[in-house]
Amino acid sequence: MPEIPNTQNQQSKTAIWNDPTFRAIAFQVVAGVAIVWLFWALFDNALVNMEKRGINTGFGFLKERAGFGILMSLIDYNEDYSYGRTFFVGLLNTVLVSVIGIFFATVLGFLLGVARLSNNWLIAKVATVYVEVLRNIPLLLQILFWYTAVLLSNLPHPRDSMNFNDALFFNVRGLYLPGPIPEEGFFVVWMAFFIGVVSSISMVKWAKKRQDEQGIQFPVFWTSVGLVVGLPIAAFFIMGMPMSLDYPTLKGFNFKGGIEIIPSLMALALALSLYTAAFIGEIVRAGIQGVSHGQTEAAHAMGLRNGQTLRLVIIPQAMRIIIPPLTSQYLNLVKNSSLAPAIGYPDLVSVFMGTTLNQSGQAVEIVAMTMGVYLTISLIISSFMNWWNKKMSLVER
Amino acid sequence: MSKIFVPLPDLPPPSSTKGIVGWSRENLFSTPLNSVLSLVIGLIVLSAVIPLLNWALFSANWAGSTPESCTATGACWSFVTSRLDFFIYGFFPTELTWRVDLVFLLLALSFVPQFFERFPYKAKLGIFSLTGLPIIAYFLIAGGVFGLDPIATNRWGGLFLTLLLAYVGIVASLPIGVVLALGRRSEMPVIRTLCIGFIELWRGVPLISVLFMASVMLPLFLPDGVSFDKLMRALVGITMFQSAYMAEVIRGGLQAIPRGQYEAAAAMGLNYWKMMRLVVLPQALKLVIPGIVNTFIALFKDTTLVLIIGLFDILGTVQNSIQDPKWGNVSTEGYVFAAACFWVFCFSISRYSQKLERKLHRGHKR
Numbered sequence: 120m121p122e123i124p125n126t127q128n129q130q131s132k133t134a135i136w137n138d139p140t141f142r143a144i145a146f147q148v149v150a151g152v153a154i155v156w157l158f159w160a161l162f163d164n165a166l167v168n169m170e171k172r173g174i175n176t177g178f179g180f181l182k183e184r185a186g187f188g189i190l191m192s193l194i195d196y197n198e199d200y201s202y203g204r205t206f207f208v209g210l211l212n213t214v215l216v217s218v219i220g221i222f223f224a225t226v227l228g229f230l231l232g233v234a235r236l237s238n239n240w241l242i243a244k245v246a247t248v249y250v251e252v253l254r255n256i257p258l259l260l261q262i263l264f265w266y267t268a269v270l271l272s273n274l275p276h277p278r279d280s281m282n283f284n285d286a287l288f289f290n291v292r293g294l295y296l297p298g299p300i301p302e303e304g305f306f307v308v309w310m311a312f313f314i315g316v317v318s319s320i321s322m323v324k325w326a327k328k329r330q331d332e333q334g335i336q337f338p339v340f341w342t343s344v345g346l347v348v349g350l351p352i353a354a355f356f357i358m359g360m361p362m363s364l365d366y367p368t369l370k371g372f373n374f375k376g377g378i379e380i381i382p383s384l385m386a387l388a389l390a391l392s393l394y395t396a397a398f399i400g401e402i403v404r405a406g407i408q409g410v411s412h413g414q415t416e417a418a419h420a421m422g423l424r425n426g427q428t429l430r431l432v433i434i435p436q437a438m439r440i441i442i443p444p445l446t447s448q449y450l451n452l453v454k455n456s457s458l459a460p461a462i463g464y465p466d467l468v469s470v471f472m473g474t475t476l477n478q479s480g481q482a483v484e485i486v487a488m489t490m491g492v493y494l495t496i497s498l499i500i501s502s503f504m505n506w507w508n509k510k511m512s513l514v515e516r
Numbered sequence: 517m518s519k520i521f522v523p524l525p526d527l528p529p530p531s532s533t534k535g536i537v538g539w540s541r542e543n544l545f546s547t548p549l550n551s552v553l554s555l556v557i558g559l560i561v562l563s564a565v566i567p568l569l570n571w572a573l574f575s576a577n578w579a580g581s582t583p584e585s586c587t588a589t590g591a592c593w594s595f596v597t598s599r600l601d602f603f604i605y606g607f608f609p610t611e612l613t614w615r616v617d618l619v620f621l622l623l624a625l626s627f628v629p630q631f632f633e634r635f636p637y638k639a640k641l642g643i644f645s646l647t648g649l650p651i652i653a654y655f656l657i658a659g660g661v662f663g664l665d666p667i668a669t670n671r672w673g674g675l676f677l678t679l680l681l682a683y684v685g686i687v688a689s690l691p692i693g694v695v696l697a698l699g700r701r702s703e704m705p706v707i708r709t710l711c712i713g714f715i716e717l718w719r720g721v722p723l724i725s726v727l728f729m730a731s732v733m734l735p736l737f738l739p740d741g742v743s744f745d746k747l748m749r750a751l752v753g754i755t756m757f758q759s760a761y762m763a764e765v766i767r768g769g770l771q772a773i774p775r776g777q778y779e780a781a782a783a784m785g786l787n788y789w790k791m792m793r794l795v796v797l798p799q800a801l802k803l804v805i806p807g808i809v810n811t812f813i814a815l816f817k818d819t820t821l822v823l824i825i826g827l828f829d830i831l832g833t834v835q836n837s838i839q840d841p842k843w844g845n846v847s848t849e850g851y852v853f854a855a856a857c858f859w860v861f862c863f864s865i866s867r868y869s870q871k872l873e874r875k876l877h878r879g880h881k882r
Binding site: 442 | 543544546550553554557558561582628704705706709711717719720722723724727728729732733735736737738739740756807813817818820821823824831835838845847851854855859862863866
């Protein structure tokens with residue numbers, strides 16, 4: 120009779136390299152060491168290479184004189200300001216074009232999304248063609264098209280610029296509008312605006328509380344419009360219109376004074392808005408289609424009119440579907456605004472990672488700062504949208 | 517005798533509800549507001565489309581190869597036709613363009629059968645187009661072996677460079693994306709953190725800054741004597757960028773696989789890599805094919821950005837040609853041509869992806 124080995128009491132002993140925990144730890148240590156070594160090697164190479172090419176390191180260069188002009192700046196700037204100042208000039212220009220782009224892309228995108236669902240065949244088809252054409256053509260190509268083929272080829276020279284009532288001029292250098300100059304007493308208008316905003320916020324809170332408790336509705340929208348818009352206008356007239364207009368005038372080869380909008384800003388904002396609107400239109404359409412038809416029927420059965428159904432039932436639910444992809448479209452728009460160097464719009468990439476980098480040669484610091492800015496903007500937009508998404512999302516038990 | 521009830525024949529529908537009249541009453545003029553909108557938009561569309569067609573087709577110049585042949589008022593397509601070789605092959609030596617043509621042919625041969633439902637060797641052909649084709653194409657284009665003249669990468673350009681960038685981008689970013697996606701879902705904290713950091717870093721910055729970094733900073737980080745040419749650096753940048761996006765798409769697929777599949781595979785005694793290779797990834801990748809295709813379309817459009825770091829893709833060649841003062845102002849024609857090229861590619865790929873999505877959805881919808 121063969122003896123059956125008694126395995127019952129024997130502890131199962133696996134070799135250490137077969138132990139999953141040990142293997143996981145070992146693998147992670149190896150990966151960590153490899154990454155650290157890789158970064159150290161890259162860093163070391165960079166130090167050696169930079170020394171050999173005579174490139175300085177550190178952020179001292181930010182205080183040096185820049186010595187180059189920038190086409191457009193929202194803050195005071197000339198050649199004597201520092202490299203650090205060019206960073207902020209570029210950053211503000213990026214923010215400007217992104218904000219304009221996001222605003223128009225959202226408006227046009229929502230219109231397109233609704234238009235594609237219209238029961239009017241013509242409107243639906245026009246919107247479909249728009250979306251299919253625009254989103255299948257590279258954005259860079261569209262930017263170049265608007266800038267080179269549309270604006271630069273068709274606009275006149277400053278001497279024979281398009282003249283609208285001697286106040287508004289349009290030529291190849293840009294669009295010139297009269298600029299408002301606040302005079303003494305204008306701060307009252309700002310104060311009225313501020314009071315309007317604060318009081319309408321508290322009014323909304325009060326109205327919501329009253330509706331929750333007593334069910335009485337309050338015309339929230341028109342009251343807040345009156346407070347935010349009406350109050351400053353009233354203040355403006357009461358103070359005797361404390362503002363004058365600075366009209367652009369032709370001096371030498373170009374216009375001086377007023378507000379100047381350069382063609383590259385127009386082309387970039389236009390292309391970004393039109394391109395992103397196509398994507399937002401698709402998102403909005405999907406969001407509205409995602410709300411089941413039973414909701415509309417139920418709302419109609421409750422006696423709500425079409426407009427009320429849309430405003431109170433469909434849109435709040437559609438927004439839940441729309442917001443997450445909408446956020447990533449906004450992020451894309453901000454990142455796409457970095458195509459500006461192609462048409463010479465002085466954004467962060469074009470000014471700071473372009474001219475400043477070429478002049479100072481400090482590639483590592485400048486690229487790191489630029490990428491840091493985009494990462495920060497991404498994080499800010501996505502955390503804001505996450506917060507809003509959470510606020511709008513379904514309250515479940 | 518009872519009378520049999522014979523119903524009267526059905527009346528035809530009222531003439532106002534059928535045919536073109538009925539259709540337009542329902543779809544264009546259903547309410548007063550709709551009627552006004554239809555008329556206004558119809559007028560706008562007509563006033564835009566008629567001059568456009570007139571410019572692009574009826575009064576356009578087609579023949580000739582010199583600026584002088586553009587006499588009509590419409591578009592000067594002779595600019596495009598005379599520069600077509602440049603737009604397609606870039607600076608590639610004219611007598612050697614057959615090598616590029618051969619690559620185009622191979623590309624077509626390995627992709628067109630995929631559209632036919634009944635073609636038997638789809639999977640094998642797919643593997644060939646992802647592995648063998650790039651190698652053959654590289655040796656055909658770059659040369660240097662089998663008696664083919666070597667062609668430096670700075671002479672590559674035009675449409676074929678665009679296709680090459682997109683193709684290499686997709687082929688290289690798929691495996692890296694799979695590894696990153698697996699790493700992001702790993703239970704090992706160090707690996708997970710590294711993968712999340714990598715993915716979020718690339719996704720948070722614009723491609724243009726990645727390309728700038730690749731062209732300006734990469735040489736600084738490399739040890740002495742090691743250097744890539746400009747095209748290679750752009751490819752590295754595009755691949756890194758794209759694999760982060762690819763990883764997120766694949767992660768979506770991995771998350772959609774129910775836990776039971778992992779547990780069942782583990783119960784069968786499969787180790788991690790076998791579990792992924794045999795059970796999880798085949799299901800996950802199939803789920804996200806539409807997402808991968810969409811990423812590919814985005815990548816295809818993004819290849820135009822290499823123009824900014826000085827490579828001549830199709831947009832680069834167009835941009836270069838329209839600056840030729842000899843031709844006058846032909847920027848619109850050039851851009852329209854490039855846009856049409858991209859549009860045809862992207863639109864057909866997206867249509868194919870929608871078809872695929874419908875086909876693959878059948879099994880999963882409950």
